[in-house]
Amino acid sequence: MTTSSPTYYTTAELARAAQVTRRTVMHYAELGLLTPDQVTASGRALYGPYALRLLRDLIDLRALGFTLEEARDAVTLRRATHDIKGVYRRDWTRADIPIDDERLRALQVKLRTVHDAYERQADNLARFDRWLTKRFTGGQLPHAHAAAHDPAAPHTSEPDGPDPDRPDPDQPGPATPERG
Numbered sequence: 509m510t511t512s513s514p515t516y517y518t519t520a521e522l523a524r525a526a527q528v529t530r531r532t533v534m535h536y537a538e539l540g541l542l543t544p545d546q547v548t549a550s551g552r553a554l555y556g557p558y559a560l561r562l563l564r565d566l567i568d569l570r571a572l573g574f575t576l577e578e579a580r581d582a583v584t585l586r587r588a589t590h591d592i593k594g595v596y597r598r599d600w601t602r603a604d605i606p607i608d609d610e611r612l613r614a615l616q617v618k619l620r621t622v623h624d625a626y627e628r629q630a631d632n633l634a635r636f637d638r639w640l641t642k643r644f645t646g647g648q649l650p651h652a653h654a655a656a657h658d659p660a661a662p663h664t665s666e667p668d669g670p671d672p673d674r675p676d677p678d679q680p681g682p683a684t685p686e687r688g
Contacts, residue, residue, distance in 0.1 A: 515557060516545065516546060516554035516555060516556060517554065517555045517556075517557075517559065517560065518552065518553070518554065518555075519533050519534060519537075519552075519553055519555075522555045522559060522560060522563060525560050526560060526563045526564055526567070528563070528567065533563065536563065536566055537553065539576060539580070540580065541566055541576065541579060541580050541583060542555070542559065542562060542563055542566065542583070543587075544559075545559065545592055556592035556593065557592065557593050557594060558586075558587075558590060558591070558592055558593060558594035561586075561594055562583050562586060562587070565579075565582065565583060565586070566579050566583060569582055572622050573622070574618065574622075578614075578615060578618055581607050581611055581612070581615050582615060582619075584605070584606065584607055585605060585607065585612070585615070588600060588604045588605045588606070589604070589605070
């Protein structure tokens with residue numbers, strides 16, 4: 509079995525693949541949030557295949573309200589437990605993770621808080637997105653999760669059906685008594 513060497517991205521290629529600016533990649537690198545996997549003799553930063561996932565994680569974590577330090581810890585943890593291709597390393601040890609236990613606990617609390625909030629809101633967000641898509645775009649927008657993973661994803665022309673648990677704001681409903 510032959511193992512091929514990983515493909516490396518230049519800063520510009522990584523930025524293009526993540527759909528961010530080259531400056532964003534450079535900024536994250538300057539802050540130590542994203543580190544190159546190799547540096548050429550001329551000083552050019554090269555990023556391995558997993559760097560794209562890490563960059564997308566950074567962007568998502570920041571969008572979810574994580575601080576730069578929390579985002580750095582999450583990426584550091586991933587790098588310590590995965591190889592350059594993003595394959596989980598079963599041989600990692602606690603010594604491979606340069607984050608103290610207190611910060612790891614704080615990161616875990618933040619992750620659980622965000623995850624729990626997402627779980628509580630996932631159906632509501634999806635329902636609201638379908639409603640907005642249907643009402644304001646005629647159903648011409650792709651689903652957000654499809655567009656995020658595939659910018660060339662086809663646009664949907666038929667939004668999901670109405671939610672039986674939610675009244676249709678465009679339809680008159682039963683009169684509710686006024687409170688005095």
